[in-house]
Structures are given as structure tokens and as C-alpha cells.
Amino acid sequence: xxxxxxxxxxxxxxxxxxxxxxxxxxxxxxxxxxxxxxxxxxxxxxxxxxxxxxxxxxxxxxxxxxxxxxxxxxxxxxxxxxxxxxxxxxxxxxxxxxxxxxxxxxxxxxxxxxxxxxxxxxxxxxxxxxxxxxxxxxxxxxxxxxxxxxxxxxxxxxxxxxxxxxxxxxxxxxxxxxxxxxxxxxxxxxxxxxxxxxxxxxxxxxxxxxxxxxxxxxxxxxxxxxxxxxxxxxxxxxxxxxxxxxxxxxxxxxxxxxxxxxxxxxxxxxxxxxxxxxxxxxxxxxxxxxxxxxxxxxxxxxxxxxxxxxxxxxxxxxxxxxxxxxxxxxxxxxxxxxxxxxxxxxxxxxxxxxxxxxxx
Numbered sequence: 580x581x582x583x584x585x586x587x588x589x590x591x592x593x594x595x596x597x598x599x600x601x602x603x604x605x606x607x608x609x610x611x612x613x614x615x616x617x618x619x620x621x622x623x624x625x626x627x628x629x630x631x632x633x634x635x636x637x638x639x640x641x642x643x644x645x646x647x648x649x650x651x652x653x654x655x656x657x658x659x660x661x662x663x664x665x666x667x668x669x670x671x672x673x674x675x676x677x678x679x680x681x682x683x684x685x686x687x688x689x690x691x692x693x694x695x696x697x698x699x700x701x702x703x704x705x706x707x708x709x710x711x712x713x714x715x716x717x718x719x720x721x722x723x724x725x726x727x728x729x730x731x732x733x734x735x736x737x738x739x740x741x742x743x744x745x746x747x748x749x750x751x752x753x754x755x756x757x758x759x760x761x762x763x764x765x766x767x768x769x770x771x772x773x774x775x776x777x778x779x780x781x782x783x784x785x786x787x788x789x790x791x792x793x794x795x796x797x798x799x800x801x802x803x804x805x806x807x808x809x810x811x812x813x814x815x816x817x818x819x820x821x822x823x824x825x826x827x828x829x830x831x832x833x834x835x836x837x838x839x840x841x842x843x844x845x846x847x848x849x850x851x852x853x854x855x856x857x858x859x860x861x862x863x864x865x866x867x868x869x870x871x872x873x874x875x876x877x878x879x880x881x882x883x884x885x886x887x888x889x890x891x892x893x894x895x896x897x898x899x900x901x902x903x904x905x906x907x908x909x910x911x912x913x914x915x916x917x918x919x920x921x922x923x924x925x926x927x928x929x930x931x932x933x934x935x936x937x938x939x
Contacts, residue, residue: 588731590841592738592853593753594746595626597842602628602708605728609692609721611710617650618740619703626744631709634686647678650705654695659876661692661706661725663717684712692717692725696733700759700857702740706732730875734819734835738855750847759857760784760832763839763850768792768807771850780856783823783831792854798919799823799834803854810838810852820874821919822929823856830929832856874917883910884918887927 584604591597602614606628613628615635623644627635638644652667664673673679673689683689689712696704708725710717738757747753754761754774763771769790777784787793794800802821810819823832837853847853876884879900886896893911897904911923920926 585728585731586838586840588728588735589838590843592735592837593742593843593846595739595742595744596746598626598739598744599628599632602626603630605725606630606708608724609708609710609717610714611690611692611708611717612688613709615705615707615709616736616739616744617644617705617707618736618744620701620740624740624744631688634688638682643678643682648676649678649691649693649707650695653693653705654697654703656695659694659729659881660878661694661708661722661729663692663722664690665716687711687713690714690716692722694725694729694732696736698737698857700737700741702737704733704736704740706736730820733875734837737835737857738837738853741855747846750850753846757855759855761853761855762792763847764792764807764852764854765849766807766811766851768804771848780832783825784856794823795826796822796824798921802919803834803836806836807852810836818875818917821917822859824929828925828928830859832858874914876914876917880910880914880917883907884914884926887911887914887923890927 584601587597587601587604591601598616602616606612606614613631615625615627615631617623617625623639625635625639638647644650648667649664653662656662668676679689688709690710691707693705693707696702698704708717741757741759742753743756745756747756750763750772751774754763754772757774758776760774760776760780762773762777765771770786770792783795785793785795792803794803799821802818806819806821819836821834822830823834825831833856835855835857837855839847839850839852844850882900883896886899891899893904893907897907900907915921915926918926918929920929
């Protein structure tokens with residue numbers, strides 16, 4: 580994994596004017612023309628590679644965005660990942676689709692790899708890599724590369740989306756602009772600065788001796804400590820998204836640890852990481868698509884999580900997936916690790932407690 584690219588991705592979180600450069604890099608690595616980032620909550624914000632910006636200005640301003648089936652198909656997928664046209668349509672269907680026939684193809688485009696993210700804040704985020712029509716569909720190995728970067732893209736883009744793709748002028752402004760509980764940490768877990776949304780969390784999030792952050796959920800505390808140790812040396816291996824649960828084991832928040840990289844220090848000073856907290860609620864039916872996005876589950880892991888939530892046994896899941904029981908056990912073990920659960924029953928309870936929360 581290219582750690583320099585990962586650093587640049589996280590740098591974009593609070594310096595969104597750098598996204599076009601990262602999108603250019605992703606496009607070059609996939610032999611594509613350019614890339615895009617769309618985010619929507621109450622209004623649409625977007626940025627793109629310079630090479631395709633003019634095309635997508637027309638795409639947005641002339642109403643093609645709202646008619647395009649790609650975004651709808653991508654956001655409807657339960658599994659987290661990048662998808663290409665062939666995942667949804669045949670070549671004959673693509674040729675007669677008005678968006679491709681009348682917009683993309685006349686402009687020399689027509690192949691893409693895109694992914695959608697729905698998070699508890701209500702933000703919807705879409706990344707898309709655009710390839711020329713002449714070059715042909717994006718190959719599976721390039722999609723796999725994009726998927727390896729997806730967790731980092733997701734965490735960074737969530738911060739950018741909350742800030743409206745605008746650069747903050749300082750730490751206080753950035754933390755306030757997130758409109759979610761957030762704080763800055765040193766490498767050792769000492770709190771540098773917090774925002775006003777942290778105040779109601781006194782029972783769950785406390786500041787101990789020397790200003791060190793202490794979480795009431797011991798499992799979350801351990802995951803935070805582990806993440807602080809790995810995001811610098813091995814950013815592609817650590818688990819930087821995890822639940823915070825109450826005394827009954829119900830998820831109340833999902834924590835996202837975002838390393839502060841490169842020019843982001845101009846805003847956050849010598850802070851080591853940003854910890855942002857998104858609320859969850861048990862008032863509505865759980866969204867497994869949301870769970871997959873939050874906890875970086877693979878397609879296979881997502882199917883196991885869904886089966887456990889539905890009360891299926893490991894034997895049922897092995898039979899349905901046409902794999903061995905040992906394969907399912909290994910997939911379940913990874914799901915438990917990523918969600919911070921110790922047992923199947925605990926995982927089922929967590930899944931049933933998480934739904935989209937309400938946040939401005």
C-alpha cells in the first residue's frame with residue numbers, strides 16, 4: 580500500500596482543495612481520465628479532476644446529475660465497494676441509456692468505477708473514477724486497488740462533507756464546522772481541543788489525568804489506543820472506525836479516528852489525530868448498508884453480519900454461500916474484530932441497535 584497516497588487522502592479531509600490532485604492520482608493508477616467526489620446533505624457539493632471538471636459542470640448544471648442511474652445503482656448496493664457499469668447493465672443497455680448515449684459518449688467518456696457511502700449524519704458521498712470510452716471498461720485489478728483505499732477515502736470524505744468541501748481557517752472553526760462531537764488528540768491520547776457538541780457526552784467520554792481521553796466503553800478505549808499506535812506506522816492495517824456502546828451494550832456513537840497529515844497541521848497545529856463521533860439511534864430499523872460502510876466490512880463479511888442479524892446459524896450461512904464452515908467462522912471472526920464484539924449475540928445486539936441518527 581502507498582502510505583504517501585494515504586497521507587494525501589487524509590490531508591484532503593480539512594484541505595478539500597487538494598482532492599483534485601488525489602483524484603488525478605487515482606485516475607492515473609486506473610488508466611482513467613479523472614475522478615470526482617460528490618457529497619450531499621441539504622445541498623450538493625462536488626469537486627473533480629481538472630481534466631473532467633468542465634464536463635461535470637455541465638453534468639450538474641444541465642440537470643444530468645439528477646437523471647443519472649449510476650448514482651442510484653451505486654447507493655442501492657448493500658456491499659461496500661467500487662462498482663463498474665457491467666455490475667448493473669449489459670453493453671446493449673448502456674448504448675441506449677440516455678445518460679450514456681446523449682451525455683457521456685459524445686464527450687468521450689462512458690466507463691467508470693464508483694462507490695457510495697451513507698453515514699449516520701445523513702451525508703451521502705459518492706466517489707467516481709471516469710475512463711474514456713475508447714479505453715474500455717475498468718478492469719477488476721484496478722477496482723481491487725480502489726477498494727483497498729476505500730476505508731481511507733470514506734473517513735476523509737466524511738470530514739470534507741461535513742465542512743461543505745470548504746477549507747477551515749483554524750482548529751476551532753474546523754471542529755465547530757463538523758457539527759458533530761469531535762476533539763483533537765496527541766499521539767498519546769491527550770485531548771488538545773474539543774467542540775461544543777462534546778458537552779452532552781460526559782457520561783461516555785471523560786478527560787482523565789493529564790487531559791487524557793477516557794471512554795466509558797472499555798472495548799472502545801482499547802480500540803482507540805490500538806488505532807493511535809497503528810495509524811502512523813501502518814495506516815492500511817489499523818481499525819480506525821469502531822462503536823461506542825452504553826452499559827447495556829447498545830451502540831450510541833460510531834467513532835472515526837482521522838490522522839492529521841501534511842498541510843492539515845496548518846489548521847490543527849501539532850495535534851496527531853481528529854476523533855469524530857457520529858450518533859446512532861435505535862428508533863428505526865437498522866441499516867446494514869450503513870453498518871458495512873461504518874465498519875469497512877468486505878462483501879463476504881457483510882453477508883455473514885446480515886445472516887447473524889437475521890438469526891441464521893453458521894451452518895446456514897455456509898450452505899447459502901457454498902463455502903466451508905471454517906470459511907464462515909473466519910469471516911465471522913473478522914466481523915467481530917472490526918465491530919469490537921466478543922460473541923455472536925453481542926454482534927446481533929449491535930446490529931439491531933444501529934440506525935441512521937439525525938444530525939444537521
